[in-house]
Amino acid sequence: MLKSIKLVPYDSIHQSAFEVYPLPPEQLKYTSLPLDLLTNDAQSKLPVTILAENMIVGFFVLDVSDDRYFYTDNPNSILFRGFSIHPDYQGQGIAKKALQALPTFIHKQFPQIDEVVLGVNVHNEPALHVYMKAGFIDEGRRHMGAKGQQFALHLHVSYPK
Numbered sequence: 001m002l003k004s005i006k007l008v009p010y011d012s013i014h015q016s017a018f019e020v021y022p023l024p025p026e027q028l029k030y031t032s033l034p035l036d037l038l039t040n041d042a043q044s045k046l047p048v049t050i051l052a053e054n055m056i057v058g059f060f061v062l063d064v065s066d067d068r069y070f071y072t073d074n075p076n077s078i079l080f081r082g083f084s085i086h087p088d089y090q091g092q093g094i095a096k097k098a099l100q101a102l103p104t105f106i107h108k109q110f111p112q113i114d115e116v117v118l119g120v121n122v123h124n125e126p127a128l129h130v131y132m133k134a135g136f137i138d139e140g141r142r143h144m145g146a147k148g149q150q151f152a153l154h155l156h157v158s159y160p161k
Contacts (some may be wrong), residue, residue, distance in 0.1 A: 003047075003100055004052060005050065005097040006101075018059065021035070024087060024114065031082055031084050033084075047062065048060050053096055057085060058085040058089070059084055060093060061080075062079070062110070065079070070143045070152070071118070071152035072113045076112055078117070079118065096134055099135075102155070116155040117152060117153065118131065119145055119152055120150060121148050132153075134155075136154060137148040138154075141156050
């Protein structure tokens with residue numbers, strides 16, 4: 001069981017690990033491979049690598065583009081997207097630990113952010129369960145995404161002054 005989880009901004013030295021990063025078809029219905037996400041606009045997005053005991057085990061993107069307004073009206077929000085855990089490491093609690101580490105990581109990178117939002121497909125029950133268990137809440141907002149209807153989930157974060 002992997003214990004130590006660390007979130008770090010993506011670095012090009014991580015690329016070779018993502019070149020051999022498979023996701024099963026049932027997960028690709030709802031997310032993209034990290035290499036596909038790395039080709040998008042870097043101005044508004046911060047790709048993040050998830051490390052467990054210094055092994056690359058996952059990936060996600062933090063996005064401050066206007067896409068976040070599909071899920072919230074809050075200008076101090078950030079969109080969490082493209083979250084995946086490498087199949088070899090799934091079922092070990094890494095997703096939950098990464099989500100629990102998210103507020104601290106965001107505060108260091110984006111100190112003005114007080115809300116994390118994401119869209120999860122209504123049919124993606126495993127992901128919905130993980131997000132809700134990590135503290136995200138459904139405030140009733142819905143969005144029609146490229147892959148179908150999505151729940152807009154919110155994690156309100158506050159930091160000591």
